[in-house]
Amino acid sequence: MLKLHNTLTGKTEEFEPLEKGKVRFYSCGPTVYDYFHIGNARPFIVFDGLRRYLEFKGYEVEFTQNVTDLDDKIINRAEEEGIEPNALARKYADAYFEDLNRLGVREADNKSRVTEYIPDIIEHVEALVEKGYGYEVDGDVYFRVKEFDEYGKLSGRSVDDLKSGSRVEVDERKEDPLDFALWKSSDPEEPGWDSPWGRGRPGWHIECSVMAQQTLGETIDIHAGGQDLIFPHHENEIAQSEARTGEQFSRYWVHNGLLRYEGDKMSKSLGNFEYARNVLDDFGKETVRYFYFSTHYRKPLNFSEKNLSDAESAVKKVYEFFNTVDEIETQETGGQTPNTEEGKEFSRFIESAESRFVEEVDKDFNTPGGLGVIFDLVNEGNKFREKSSGGDLFLLKKAKDTIRKLASPLGLFQGGGEDTLRGLEEEFLELLLNVRNELRDDQHWELADRIRSELKEIGVVIKDREEGTRWKIDTDKL
Numbered sequence: 274m275l276k277l278h279n280t281l282t283g284k285t286e287e288f289e290p291l292e293k294g295k296v297r298f299y300s301c302g303p304t305v306y307d308y309f310h311i312g313n314a315r316p317f318i319v320f321d322g323l324r325r326y327l328e329f330k331g332y333e334v335e336f337t338q339n340v341t342d343l344d345d346k347i348i349n350r351a352e353e354e355g356i357e358p359n360a361l362a363r364k365y366a367d368a369y370f371e372d373l374n375r376l377g378v379r380e381a382d383n384k385s386r387v388t389e390y391i392p393d394i395i396e397h398v399e400a401l402v403e404k405g406y407g408y409e410v411d412g413d414v415y416f417r418v419k420e421f422d423e424y425g426k427l428s429g430r431s432v433d434d435l436k437s438g439s440r441v442e443v444d445e446r447k448e449d450p451l452d453f454a455l456w457k458s459s460d461p462e463e464p465g466w467d468s469p470w471g472r473g474r475p476g477w478h479i480e481c482s483v484m485a486q487q488t489l490g491e492t493i494d495i496h497a498g499g500q501d502l503i504f505p506h507h508e509n510e511i512a513q514s515e516a517r518t519g520e521q522f523s524r525y526w527v528h529n530g531l532l533r534y535e536g537d538k539m540s541k542s543l544g545n546f547e548y549a550r551n552v553l554d555d556f557g558k559e560t561v562r563y564f565y566f567s568t569h570y571r572k573p574l575n576f577s578e579k580n581l582s583d584a585e586s587a588v589k590k591v592y593e594f595f596n597t598v599d600e601i602e603t604q605e606t607g608g609q610t611p612n613t614e615e616g617k618e619f620s621r622f623i624e625s626a627e628s629r630f631v632e633e634v635d636k637d638f639n640t641p642g643g644l645g646v647i648f649d650l651v652n653e654g655n656k657f658r659e660k661s662s663g664g665d666l667f668l669l670k671k672a673k674d675t676i677r678k679l680a681s682p683l684g685l686f687q688g689g690g691e692d693t694l695r696g697l698e699e700e701f702l703e704l705l706l707n708v709r710n711e712l713r714d715d716q717h718w719e720l721a722d723r724i725r726s727e728l729k730e731i732g733v734v735i736k737d738r739e740e741g742t743r744w745k746i747d748t749d750k751l
């Protein structure tokens with residue numbers, strides 16, 4: 274049985290959805306004012322994996338993720354770029370879905386954009402005001418934290434601790450420093466909608482409460498996001514949702530650990546970060562996904578060239594095993610039941626792999642444990658290949674099929690390893706590129722360009738950079 278660490282209780286609990294067999298799952302999405310970076314990518318990939326794993330275990334999953342397409346960051350960035358905020362948001366929302374697709378992250382069942390939920394948001398804020406949880410000051414509406422007794426239950430801190438421990442901005446107009454905006458008035462040049470409090474726009478937190486409940490119901494099963502969102506964002510989501518309905522908002526709160534960049538805290542202002550799309554260009558989808566799944570999702574994870582290269586080697590190892598198996602398939606591989614003692618033993622080992630995999634991953638989505646089971650199969654498969662005299666080699670194909678099945682919830686090892694082309698093909702390509710560079714040195718531009726465009730047609734993109742020519746496989750072409 275799957276166990277998940279629930280931030281709300283601080284315990285690892287058996288997962289049981291409200292409705293048998295069905296999981297209502299919400300995960301906080303991006304604010305689309307820029308391309309997303311590798312730190313943002315962690316929850317996208319981790320919770321894509323959790324969603325698929327729940328399906329692997331037989332649940333029907335309905336998954337909602339919001340897109341914040343209206344926010345102060347968007348307004349400010351649009352002003353810098355000299356375009357309309359909605360044009361900027363559209364541009365980066367498109368880029369977001371493009372990058373998700375390249376990462377192999379399945380799109381949500383409900384892709385909710387804030388700007389499509391304004392009437393619902395206004396209605397929710399009105400209900401809170403009516404119940405005494407919200408109050409208006411000059412066109413802004415705030416949530417009255419002291420009215421919600423359970424405030425602080427997610428972050429596990431008292432209201433007094435929260436007040437002294439966090440930097441809460443002092444605003445004379447608020448009754449209490451912890452009160453937060455549900456609705457903000459808009460200046461004439463800012464985006465805004467008519468509301469009972471005048472022209473304005475939603476505060477940041479309210480959108481998630483409204484979109485989660487509109488698409489999934491008043492009580493959902495899993496709410497996910499990064500640990501950096503626990504306070505104040507998720508604490509506020511709980512307050513706004515439960516104050517209105519009187520019901521529990523989410524039964525399980527699941528948070529991923531944060532990504533560090535070469536050992537430091539990631540920071541855009543320090544230039545200490547990398548866009549996910551650039552990392553994808555250099556390493557490809559499978560290596561990037563493997564990198565995130567090779568560490569437990571709640572632990573901190575360190576992004577470095579070395580860690581990505583290690584992930585790349587691990588992925589290649591599996592595809593090399595697949596290649597070995599494929600070579601055997603064309604030969605006579607024996608029957609369907611093992612004849613040798615070694616074969617019988619290996620067969621049992623393969624058959625027990627799924628239960629070992631599930632046992633590992635059921636422990637709070639322990640993907641490194643699950644990958645360990647997969648690598649045991651690869652290692653034992655390689656050993657079996659060495660020592661088996663031939664009759665039972667069909668078992669290797671069975672091992673390969675099992676690996677593919679078990680890795681499917683992680684979105685790994687389903688292809689032919691195109692991302693991580695290696696071996697003879699790679700050497701051929703290097704050879705061809707060297708010839709092309711010599712042609713360029715001798716100013717045979719036409720021939721050099723023809724090599725480039727013909728490679729592009731078969732899915733190999735090359736880039737001439739100062740440090741040399743680099744190439745990558747355009748997997749969309751394959």
Ligand SMILES: [Zn+2]
Nearest residue numbers: 301302481506
């Ligand atoms: Zn959220």
